[in-house]
Amino acid sequence: MEQVLFSLLQLSDTHLQAAGKRLKTGDSGAEALGQAIAKAFRTQAQFDAVILTGDLVDRGAVEEYRELEAGLRALPQGLPRYFCLGNHDAREAFTEVFGSLKDAGHSDALDTHYQYSAPLFTFKEQVVRLVVLDTLEPGKDQGRLCEQRRQWLHNTLSLYPNDRIVLVMHHLPFLTGSALFDSMVVEERRQLEEVLACFKTVERIVCGHFHRACVTQLAGIPVVVSPSTVHAYPLSYRGRQHEALVIDEPAGFTIHRFIVDAQTAYWVSHFVQQSPA
Numbered sequence: 001m002e003q004v005l006f007s008l009l010q011l012s013d014t015h016l017q018a019a020g021k022r023l024k025t026g027d028s029g030a031e032a033l034g035q036a037i038a039k040a041f042r043t044q045a046q047f048d049a050v051i052l053t054g055d056l057v058d059r060g061a062v063e064e065y066r067e068l069e070a071g072l073r074a075l076p077q078g079l080p081r082y083f084c085l086g087n088h089d090a091r092e093a094f095t096e097v098f099g100s101l102k103d104a105g106h107s108d109a110l111d112t113h114y115q116y117s118a119p120l121f122t123f124k125e126q127v128v129r130l131v132v133l134d135t136l137e138p139g140k141d142q143g144r145l146c147e148q149r150r151q152w153l154h155n156t157l158s159l160y161p162n163d164r165i166v167l168v169m170h171h172l173p174f175l176t177g178s179a180l181f182d183s184m185v186v187e188e189r190r191q192l193e194e195v196l197a198c199f200k201t202v203e204r205i206v207c208g209h210f211h212r213a214c215v216t217q218l219a220g221i222p223v224v225v226s227p228s229t230v231h232a233y234p235l236s237y238r239g240r241q242h243e244a245l246v247i248d249e250p251a252g253f254t255i256h257r258f259i260v261d262a263q264t265a266y267w268v269s270h271f272v273q274q275s276p277a
């Protein structure tokens with residue numbers, strides 16, 4: 001059996017804009033996405049799936065999602081891709097371009113939010129499954145997991161008591177010590193922790209939003225936060241100073257490898273830095 005049984009490429013905070021537009025920092029989300037995909041396939045030859053963890057585009061506009069769709073054509077045809085929405089996204093505009101969860105055959109998806117689960121592969125008769133949460137609250141930058149979304153999570157985890165779950169969400173369910181981002185963490189993070197504590201099946205939580213790599217744990221579960229493909233923010237960043245923002249660290253992405261080690265197997269997450277533009 002191969003040592004790397006499954007490779008999941010995580011592209012986060014891609015912040016695509018309409019054609020010809022740039023972010024306030026001067027970056028182009030489309031150029032950065034192209035560089036990230038090229039670097040990913042220089043880092044390793046192939047992947048089994050891709051997850052995009054929110055802030056897919058910058059303003060939630062249909063034309064931006066069309067640019068994202070065009071940029072993702074650089075991925076191999078047929079490579080499964082899974083989307084998660086962030087505070088810069090808009091559900092209606094997203095689904096206009098990428099279709100609804102029902103269209104994609106996610107029968108257990110939540111009707112009102114972009115929440116769904118998807119089996120990735122099987123290892124020793126256990127399904128390894130993504131469960132994707134939608135922490136977007138329109139008009140707000142803060143992450144939310146209302147009663148309805150938490151109940152769906154509880155129900156979904158109850159449906160798959162023997163699976164190995166990777167939980168995916170854009171916003172952070174913990175504080176970082178960075179003032180701006182701590183004002184946007186998931187408001188109901190304690191209630192989320194209570195739901196997770198009812199199950200032993202979630203073995204990794206994967207986030208974006210922070211535009212930096214970091215690691216912690218929630219309910220004893222490792223939480224891995226991917227950098228953004230576009231740019232990094234300094235830890236002291238307080239926002240609303242885009243023009244003065246010095247991007248002194250490279251952007252990046254994350255490769256999650258499911259490693260088989262004798263009779264056991266586990267996820268290992270690799271942070272990859274892109275070269276500065």
Ligand SMILES: [Fe+2]
Pocket residue numbers: 013015054055209210211228
């Ligand atoms: Fe972002």
